[in-house]
Amino acid sequence: MSADDDPDDETEETGDVRERIEQEADRAVEQFDEGIVDLLAWLLDTETRARIYVSLRQNPESTSDEISEATGLYPSTVREALAALHEEGTVTRQKRESDGAGNNPYEYSAISPSELVNTVVGDIQSELNTVFNLDDHLGSDDDEPLSGDEPVTISVEDADEDGDEDDDT
DSSP states (O other): OOTTOOHHHHHHHHHHHHHHHHHHHHHHHHHHHHHHHHHHHHHHSSHHHHHHHHHHHHSOSBOHHHHHHHHTOOHHHHHHHHHHHHHHTSEEEEEOOOSSSSOOOEEEEEOOHHHHHHHHHHHHHHHHHHHHTHHHHHOOSSSSOSTTSOOOOOOOOOBOTTSOBOTTO
16 A cells, blocks of 8 residues: 555445445346336236235235335225235235224235236136137138147246245145
8 A cells, every 4th residue: 555545545435336336236126126016017907906916915914004005006096906806816805803893904915926827827828729729710721720739738836935846836
């Protein structure tokens, strides 16, 4: 270290580098979260329903008011979406136990991501089979009929955090 080098300059540079790395990490996490919400919005039809699903995965057994507060969505929007999600089987609900008198609200929990994917697999398989066998439906110009083709099959397997298959399916 020379006489002209200032130890405070090195500390300042290290702090700047650390701050830039933290900012980039925060940005990467935010982009990842947005990507997950986009994917869930596709699976669940709307971003509102995706945000509710994510909130319930993070905080199971939440009431509609708690979900509204956590997501920043209007309570009426949350109640409407929860009703539809419950009807579809994406969320479960039960009455909250209370010792006091008064209204016991429903508390909601979301199904696991693998269960969510399994609910849409059948629809996707059906649509893919229709597309791949479109010639059968429209009448093929080929001499060979396509009706003997195998249907599209999609399998979804649960995996634990280590990437191993989960035996609880």
